[in-house]
Amino acid sequence: MKHLLKLLDLSTEEIFSILDLADQLKYERKHGIAHPLLSGMTLGMIFQKSSTRTRVSFEAGMYQLGGHALFLSSRDLQIGRGEPVQDTARVLSRYLDGVMIRTYAQQEVEDFAKFGSIPVINGLTDFCHPCQVLADLMTIREKIGPLKGRKLCFIGDGNNMANSLIVGGLKTGMEVSIATPYGYRPNEAVLTFAKECGGQFFLESDPFLAASGADVVITDTWASMGQESEKEERLKAFKDYQINAQLMAAANSGAMVLHCLPAYRGQEITDSIFEAHAGEIFEEAENRLHAQKAVLVKLLKKEGK
Numbered sequence: 001m002k003h004l005l006k007l008l009d010l011s012t013e014e015i016f017s018i019l020d021l022a023d024q025l026k027y028e029r030k031h032g033i034a035h036p037l038l039s040g041m042t043l044g045m046i047f048q049k050s051s052t053r054t055r056v057s058f059e060a061g062m063y064q065l066g067g068h069a070l071f072l073s074s075r076d077l078q079i080g081r082g083e084p085v086q087d088t089a090r091v092l093s094r095y096l097d098g099v100m101i102r103t104y105a106q107q108e109v110e111d112f113a114k115f116g117s118i119p120v121i122n123g124l125t126d127f128c129h130p131c132q133v134l135a136d137l138m139t140i141r142e143k144i145g146p147l148k149g150r151k152l153c154f155i156g157d158g159n160n161m162a163n164s165l166i167v168g169g170l171k172t173g174m175e176v177s178i179a180t181p182y183g184y185r186p187n188e189a190v191l192t193f194a195k196e197c198g199g200q201f202f203l204e205s206d207p208f209l210a211a212s213g214a215d216v217v218i219t220d221t222w223a224s225m226g227q228e229s230e231k232e233e234r235l236k237a238f239k240d241y242q243i244n245a246q247l248m249a250a251a252n253s254g255a256m257v258l259h260c261l262p263a264y265r266g267q268e269i270t271d272s273i274f275e276a277h278a279g280e281i282f283e284e285a286e287n288r289l290h291a292q293k294a295v296l297v298k299l300l301k302k303e304g305k
Contacts, residue, residue: 003113003120004295006106006128007167008193015137015171022138022287022294029064029290036066037297041097043069045123046077048103049226053261053288054123054131058100061293067300070096089116098300104226119299121292126160126226127187131295132260133164135287137172140216142287143256143280148173153214153251155179155207155241156268157234158186161220161260166190170199177202179210181237207241208250216256219243219268235267243269258284 001014028035043062045055055071062069077088085108092099093116101109102123113120122130141147152169154162158180166186169176176194178186182205185191194201204210211217222238223231243257257269257277265271274281 001298004130004299005109005113005120005122007130007133007164007171008128008190010171012171012173015134015168018134018291018294018298019138019141021297022134022290023142025293025297026287026290035064037301038062038097039066041065041067041300042095043067043296043300044072044092044096044099045069046072046074046099046101046103047123048074048101048108049124051102051124053285054100054102057289057292058123058296061289061296065293065296067097067296085111086115088112089114093117098296121295121299124160126224128164128167129160129260130164130168131288131292132161133168134291134295135284136165136218136258136260137168138287138291139258139280139284140256142283144215149175150215151175151177151213151252152216152218153177153179153211154218154220155210155243155247156219156238157222157224158184159220159224161218162186163190165218166194166201170194170197170201173199175200175202177204177210177214179204179207179241181205181241184237207247211247211250214251214255216258217243217248217251218258218260220260221262221264222268238268242267243273245270245273248273256280261285 045058059069089112096118098119100121100123101112104126106125106127109122109125152174154165162178163186166176222234259281263269263274265274
């Protein structure tokens with residue numbers, strides 16, 4: 001594993017290796033065991049899209065691993081003024097040990113990895129959100145045990161979260177069902193993977209059918225960053241795709257609910273369902289820290305150190 005650009009690039013073994021290390025690092029953190037595995041190393045964090053959880057979890061994670069994180073907004077870089085990504089990649093590769101990028105276009109992350117000479121981590125693009133889904137899989141495994149054979153259901157927009165949940169769920173042996181309105185399907189390359197991988201995958205328009213028998217139900221905001229102009233149109237399109245008590249009645253008794261946050265209560269999820277599952281949702285948020293630390297160690301730690 002040289003980079004984390006998308007879960008499509010990882011094998012099942014690599015995903016479980018990250019999750020196992022994340023569990024170990026979380027245990028050590030909880031028990032006061034220091035693990036300065038990246039002592040003296042520096043991670044550059046490029047933000048074209050702002051974030052609460054991504055910035056704080058990566059910055060805190062690097063500190064806990066003994067390294068340093070450098071926040072770089074588009075205002076801080078010449079890339080924000082039109083410098084080609086390949087030039088930025090080659091320059092930053094001479095200063096940093098790794099880079100995390102949170103941006104719009106997947107191609108920008110891919111190009112950075114192509115032209116740079118350091119590990120690149122995708123902190124989010126419009127295509128996928130691998131770090132979040134690693135944290136989701138970690139949380140599911142913590143709460144309900146082995147992933148294989150469990151049913152994961154996502155309700156809402158066929159966005160970067162849906163794309164990554166499909167790939168991550170199927171690669172770890174889960175049954176995956178997705179419910180989206182017409183016109184908001186997941187990416188076609190992801191659907192092709194789902195069709196060809198041999199796993200159990202279902203794409204539905206009926207959210208109740210998708211949620212039937214689910215062990216974990218997941219949602220995301222209906223209008224992601226950059227889609228603010230579509231808000232009213234999306235409110236109408238997704239009005240029947242809310243996680244509420246009626247929908248949860250279709251899932252297995254005791255089913256988990258996850259949300260990558262921020263949540264807009266009363267839209268994609270009711271306040272009562274959110275609060276009933278707040279323990280799981282905020283454990284999921286915490287696990288961003290541990291899962292990303294595992295990724296950082298896998299990518300940045302030098303052999304023999």
